Amino acid sequence: DGGITQSPKYLFRKEGQNVTLSCEQNLNHDAMYWYRQDPGQGLRLIYYSQIVNDFQKGDIAEGYSVSREKKESFPLTVTSAQKNPTAFYLCASSFGERTGELFFGEGSRLTVL
Amino acid sequence: AQSVTQLDSHVSVSEGTPVLLRCNYSSSYSPSLFWYVQHPNKGLQLLLKYTSAATLVKGINGFEAEFKKSETSFHLTKPSAHMSDAAEYFCVVIRGPGGYQKVTFGTGTKLQVIP
Numbered sequence: 001d002g003g004i005t006q007s008p009k010y011l012f013r014k015e016g017q018n019v020t021l022s023c024e025q026n027l028n029h030d031a032m033y034w035y036r037q038d039p040g041q042g043l044r045l046i047y048y049s050q051i052v053n054d055f056q057k058g059d060i061a062e063g064y065s066v067s068r069e070k071k072e073s074f075p076l077t078v079t080s081a082q083k084n085p086t087a088f089y090l091c092a093s094s095f096g097e098r099t100g101e102l103f104f105g106e107g108s109r110l111t112v113l
Numbered sequence: 114a115q116s117v118t119q120l121d122s123h124v125s126v127s128e129g130t131p132v133l134l135r136c137n138y139s140s141s142y143s144p145s146l147f148w149y150v151q152h153p154n155k156g157l158q159l160l161l162k163y164t165s166a167a168t169l170v171k172g173i174n175g176f177e178a179e180f181k182k183s184e185t186s187f188h189l190t191k192p193s194a195h196m197s198d199a200a201e202y203f204c205v206v207i208r209g210p211g212g213y214q215k216v217t218f219g220t221g222t223k224l225q226v227i228p
Contacts, residue, residue: 104156
């Protein structure tokens with residue numbers, strides 16, 4: 001079945017540690033996105049990528065980094081510079097600007113201890 | 114600029130009664146409008162979408178929404194609530210074609226269904 005796979009589903013880290021969240025899609029989508037979700041704030045865009053080897057900052061990119069070496073993969077690193085990293089992270093993909101519809105993974109919940 | 118306002122953060126209905134989740138939008142372009150549903154600790158699933166075809170859009174699980182340009186609204190309705198409808202619902206606006214699509218999410222409406 002085609003879809004988006006995020007891992008791990010739950011992750012705990014100590015303050016000062018970097019952590020990488022995985023996002024893989026087999027939908028042959030060009031565009032991929034990372035969102036952060038906090039209670040009562042909806043979804044906020046961290047980074048997005050429209051093609052391989054290219055990505056742009058979203059609204060809250062500080063303290064995060066990404067790479068897009070393959071079309072299928074868009075990992076997100078939460079660095080120690082992110083002041084409040086505890087959140088639910090969602091990866092999404094789409095065909096690009098034409099269809100609009102976003103397809104979401106199941107999310108990764110990061111807790112900083 | 115574009116924005117999305119979900120008018121209620123929480124809605125509570127009894128099982129078997131109608132559901133109304135309200136969404137107003139603002140966009141400088143002809144928008145595409147979506148409703149997504151999210152169950153706890155899950156990703157978002159598309160319920161329905163409006164992309165400038167019929168103004169009354171039917172989605173999955175008996176939901177539908179009507180695009181009203183004059184009122185800049187895209188309210189989500191269902192004639193009869195089921196317990197499995199309890200979830201959070203997001204209204205989403207996506208800017209018109211060309212270039213990177215600007216995606217704007219509402220802040221969500223939590224639907225509680227009372228037995």
